[in-house]
Amino acid sequence: MAETKKEPKKDLMKLVENSSIRAERLEFEIGDTVDVHTRILEGDKERIQKFTGVVIARRGSGTRENFIVRRIVNGEGVERIFPMNSPKISKLEVVRHGQVRRAKLFFLRDRLGKATRLVERRPARKQA
Amino acid sequence: MAVGLLGRKVGMTQVTDETGRSVPVTVIEAGPCTVLQIRTMARDGYEAVQMGFRDKPRRLAIRAERGHVAVLSSKRSKAKAEAKIEPVAKANCEPQRYVREFRTDAKDQPVEVGAKLTVELFKDVPALDVIGMIKGRGTAGAMKAHGFHGLSASHGVQRAHRSQGSVGSHAADRGHSGKIKKGKLMSTRWGNERVTIRNLKLVRIDAENNLLLVRGAIPGPNGGYVMVRKANKLK
Numbered sequence: 001m002a003e004t005k006k007e008p009k010k011d012l013m014k015l016v017e018n019s020s021i022r023a024e025r026l027e028f029e030i031g032d033t034v035d036v037h038t039r040i041l042e043g044d045k046e047r048i049q050k051f052t053g054v055v056i057a058r059r060g061s062g063t064r065e066n067f068i069v070r071r072i073v074n075g076e077g078v079e080r081i082f083p084m085n086s087p088k089i090s091k092l093e094v095v096r097h098g099q100v101r102r103a104k105l106f107f108l109r110d111r112l113g114k115a116t117r118l119v120e121r122r123p124a125r126k127q128a
Numbered sequence: 129m130a131v132g133l134l135g136r137k138v139g140m141t142q143v144t145d146e147t148g149r150s151v152p153v154t155v156i157e158a159g160p161c162t163v164l165q166i167r168t169m170a171r172d173g174y175e176a177v178q179m180g181f182r183d184k185p186r187r188l189a190i191r192a193e194r195g196h197v198a199v200l201s202s203k204r205s206k207a208k209a210e211a212k213i214e215p216v217a218k219a220n221c222e223p224q225r226y227v228r229e230f231r232t233d234a235k236d237q238p239v240e241v242g243a244k245l246t247v248e249l250f251k252d253v254p255a256l257d258v259i260g261m262i263k264g265r266g267t268a269g270a271m272k273a274h275g276f277h278g279l280s281a282s283h284g285v286q287r288a289h290r291s292q293g294s295v296g297s298h299a300a301d302r303g304h305s306g307k308i309k310k311g312k313l314m315s316t317r318w319g320n321e322r323v324t325i326r327n328l329k330l331v332r333i334d335a336e337n338n339l340l341l342v343r344g345a346i347p348g349p350n351g352g353y354v355m356v357r358k359a360n361k362l363k
Contacts, residue, residue, distance in 0.1 A: 013139055015334070016141060
């Protein structure tokens with residue numbers, strides 16, 4: 001049955017989703033090398049684990065938004081998908097800005113060794 | 129059985145719980161619902177509470193619907209007044225779009241006609257049952273409609289991978305007629321029927337916006353109307 005009111009749906013969904021979205025957005029861009037600090041539970045102790053790598057993709061919206069971080073461990077590519085709004089991510093630090101021209105860096109998966117390097121980007125210029 | 133609420137399925141999303149895990153939830157906009165009528169054993173032969181959800185524009189409501197929720201002057205009502213027949217209690221609200229009844233019994237908290245029920249009703253309730261109409265699928269094959277496994281993907285099966293297979297033999301239980309057994313499950317029209325999903329965990333109540341968040345999926349399309357009640361077969 002068609003509703004007569006103008007799309008009440010979207011607003012209600014936003015109300016719900018806003019409760020699960022982190023207050024401070026994680027600031028980074030595609031191609032950045034980042035340290036992701038995640039809280040993990042070992043027994044009943046909590047400790048912080050760091051995962052360092054290049055952000056190669058970002059997808060989804062709202063509570064489902066997530067990003068992929070890729071790094072090389074012992075010559076083997078490892079990718080981890082982090083939910084953007086997970087409270088388990090305590091901190092995200094940008095180590096290095098990479099200069100890239102696309103939103104998805106899946107081409108890095110086909111590269112080995114030196115070829116995986118990205119050109120470093122200068123920090124954003126201030127508007128004069 | 130207790131009184132529940134009527135509502136509308138808003139859609140699905142995910143929220144994080146206190147431990148930081150993502151929970152898949154369905155958002156239901158439930159209530160406020162107006163009690164329209166009380167069914168009693170003496171008058172109707174059964175006990176129930178009739179409720180309405182969402183005002184219906186008056187241009188869409190027929191006179192009977194308006195007369196059901198408020199007192200309308202009519203020849204009949206005047207005749208009844210003259211005969212000193214006590215008028216039935218009315219809710220005095222707008223005509224309602226979605227009207228359903230919840231069966232009740234003596235153990236339940238009594239409610240009055242005209243009362244407004246909100247999601248506060250489900251405070252401290254661990255789980256809910258949701259009743260709605262599932263989406264119609266039209267003519268569906270035996271695999272979708274009845275959960276048949278179909279035929280093999282390989283081993284020489286040709287163009288019949290989703291088929292139901294054999295439907296009977298020459299002598300299958302019906303003498304030598306060669307007819308198929310009655311009630312044999314085949315492809316059929318499926319969906320668009322009333323379904324109850326039981327024991328959906330109540331994740332959150334948003335009293336301000338009349339929202340209920342239940343874990344998991346509920347029947348029907350987004351925007352479809354549903355009945356919500358406290359789970360009556362709690363696990």
